[in-house]
Amino acid sequence: MQSLLKHKSRDGGSLRSKLVLLCFVVSGGAFFLSACQQASSASTDVTYPDVQWATATPEELQLDQAVLGEIDSIMNAAHANGILVVEGKAVREWTYDRPADEKIEVQSITKSMVSLLLGIALDDGKIASIDDKVVAYYPAFEVGPHTEDITFKHLVTTSSGIEAKKYGSRYLNPGNMPPGIDARYHNDHFDQLARALTYIYKQPLVDVLRDRVLSRIGGTVEWRPDDEVLLEDGTKVPVSAGYAFSKWTAPDLARIGWLFLNDGRWRDEQIVSAEYARACRTPLDIPVMTRRNGEAVADSGSTYGYGWRGSFVNDARDVMWYMSGNGGQMCVVIPQKHIVFVKINGYGERHRPFRGIGLFKNSLLNLIPEE
Numbered sequence: 001m002q003s004l005l006k007h008k009s010r011d012g013g014s015l016r017s018k019l020v021l022l023c024f025v026v027s028g029g030a031f032f033l034s035a036c037q038q039a040s041s042a043s044t045d046v047t048y049p050d051v052q053w054a055t056a057t058p059e060e061l062q063l064d065q066a067v068l069g070e071i072d073s074i075m076n077a078a079h080a081n082g083i084l085v086v087e088g089k090a091v092r093e094w095t096y097d098r099p100a101d102e103k104i105e106v107q108s109i110t111k112s113m114v115s116l117l118l119g120i121a122l123d124d125g126k127i128a129s130i131d132d133k134v135v136a137y138y139p140a141f142e143v144g145p146h147t148e149d150i151t152f153k154h155l156v157t158t159s160s161g162i163e164a165k166k167y168g169s170r171y172l173n174p175g176n177m178p179p180g181i182d183a184r185y186h187n188d189h190f191d192q193l194a195r196a197l198t199y200i201y202k203q204p205l206v207d208v209l210r211d212r213v214l215s216r217i218g219g220t221v222e223w224r225p226d227d228e229v230l231l232e233d234g235t236k237v238p239v240s241a242g243y244a245f246s247k248w249t250a251p252d253l254a255r256i257g258w259l260f261l262n263d264g265r266w267r268d269e270q271i272v273s274a275e276y277a278r279a280c281r282t283p284l285d286i287p288v289m290t291r292r293n294g295e296a297v298a299d300s301g302s303t304y305g306y307g308w309r310g311s312f313v314n315d316a317r318d319v320m321w322y323m324s325g326n327g328g329q330m331c332v333v334i335p336q337k338h339i340v341f342v343k344i345n346g347y348g349e350r351h352r353p354f355r356g357i358g359l360f361k362n363s364l365l366n367l368i369p370e371e
Contacts, residue, residue, distance in 0.1 A: 047088025048258070048267055049218060053251055056089035063091065063367050070363045071341075078328065078354030080345035083250040085258060086367075087338045093250065097345045103222055103247035104344045107325030110223070110246040111190045112280075115156050115307025116256070117197055117205055119264070119276035120212050126200050127152060138196040140230070143188075144176040154179040155193040156306045157284055162188055166243060172291040182287040183304050184296070187243035190307070191226070194242025199229045205240040217259055217266045219252030244325070250342045257323070257331045257340035280306040281321040281333070311357050313365065320361060328355035337368050 047054060058068055063086065075082055075094040081104060084092040093100060121127045127137060130153045135141045143150065143162040154160035161177040164186035171186035194205060201208050206223040214221065226241035240246075259266055264277035283303040290299040303310040303319060310319040322332040325344075328351060332341040341364055345351045 046262060049088070049251075049255065051218065053083070053085060053090035053254070054088065056087070056091055058091055061086050061089070061091060062369070064369050067363050067366050068092065071360060071367075074354060074359050074363075075343065078343070078345060079350050080328070080343050080354070081250045082341070082343040083254050084342075085254050085340040088258065090251070090254075097351075100251070101249060103220075103249055104329075104346065105245060105247050106253065106329045106344055107244045107327060108187075109248075109253070109323040109325040109329050109331060109344075110241065110244050112307045112323040112331075113209060113221075113223075113246060113256070114190050114194050114197065114205065114242045115280060116213065116272060117201075117208055118152060118156055118193065118306070119272040119280075120208070121197060121200060122276060123273050130156070134192070134196050138199045140199070141192065141196060143192060146176065146178050150179050152193070152196070153306075155189045155196075157183055158185045158189045158304060159183045159284070159286060160189050160192075162192070164188055166191055172289055172296055180286065182289050182298075183284055184289050185304065190242040192242070195227070195229050195239050198237055198239045199231065202231055202235075202237060204238045205242075206246075209240075213256075213259075213271055216269060216271060217255050219248075219255045221252070222247040248344065250344055253323075253331050253344065254340050254342045257333050257342065261333045261335050261338070261340055276306070280308045281310065281319075282306075283310060283319060309357075311361060313361060320357065320364070322357060324357070327351060330357060330360075332357070332360070332364060334364060337365075339364060339367065 058065055072092065076096055079096045080094060081097045082094040083090055097104065122130060131151050133148065134150050134152055134155065135147055141147060146161060150160045159180055159182065161174045161179045161181065163176045164171045164173040166187040172184045173186065174184045198205055204225065206221065209221060223240045223246040225238035226245065227239045228236045229239055230236055259271055260277050260280065263274040264270055264272040282305050287298045288302065288304045289296045301312055308321050309324040310321045313320050320332060320334065322330045324330055327345065327347045329344050341360065
């Protein structure tokens with residue numbers, strides 16, 4: 001299964017519940033259930049934020065107060081900023097690190113933004129297929145002996161096999177292996193993807209993100225350039241760093257999470273295709289590798305999608321999906337519980353013990369009591 005299927009209905013007779021039940025009965029099985037939920041979501045009333053998120057109390061949404069208290073205690077100890085959105089309404093906002101309107105650098109969550117822009121480039125027809133070769137669109141693409149074989153999908157799934165150069169010692173380095181064998185996460189996949197997309201769009205990706213996404217869903221971003229690409233006419237265009245260095249507030253980052261929770265839809269507009277939004281949160285069909293005792297081994301606790309991380313939550317291999325950044329940055333999306341949770345913070349010593357998704361996994365799953 002791609003995501004968590006348990007969800008408590010709080011209205012007893014909602015259109016969503018009826019549509020899901022109908023889909024389940026017609027299909028005769030649970031395999032079709034998730035697809036029906038996704039298909040029905042556009043037909044139901046969804047709450048979206050305006051200038052600010054609407055708010056609700058835990059009592060109104062029937063949340064477990066003790067569990068919410070556990071989350072608050074961790075956020076306090078972590079000196080983190082964050083927001084909890086349930087049913088499209090903000091239940092809690094935390095400002096333990098800095099004022100709510102001050103942006104925080106979210107590190108590798110930036111990779112998920114590059115993935116989003118790849119999806120939009122595919123929707124726009126600027127790239128015909130995610131399986132197309134990168135060099136066919138970006139002639140200056142050069143990453144080693146397998147350059148000609150690397151596709152956009154290889155880059156966005158960290159399976160390109162290219163050498164890790166940017167902070168490479170921190171990662172499991174593929175060392176220029178053939179693409180598509182397994183996924184080995186490091187910065188250069190998304191550094192190269194950002195360069196290619198900048199060449200294709202002929203403008204900085206921060207401008208594309210503002211124009212194609214934030215102008216429609218709200219929110220602001222700062223995203224520093226890391227280099228530049230040379231266009232055919234000799235113009236040099238700044239490259240927004242593909243692997244880090246974007247800055248967000250927690251409420252604005254939650255807008256991106258809410259966009260993905262609703263399969264790329266924002267009110268009456270499909271910002272990125274539902275197919276691509278779901279693919280971001282679909283486990284790869286190749287091994288996802290990690291480094292253990294200096295050796296490359298398959299990661300038994302997590303998986304990867306299109307620029308998104310997934311953490312297995314039980315023996316059934318259900319997955320909790322989230323945008324992830326070094327230092328404990330996360331934007332967790334749980335569609336079947338209508339939850340988006342954001343935690344972002346600085347990188348000082350006081351933040352270090354409170355980094356992993358495991359700190360919040362059980363609490364987020366238990367926030368809405370089961371019937």
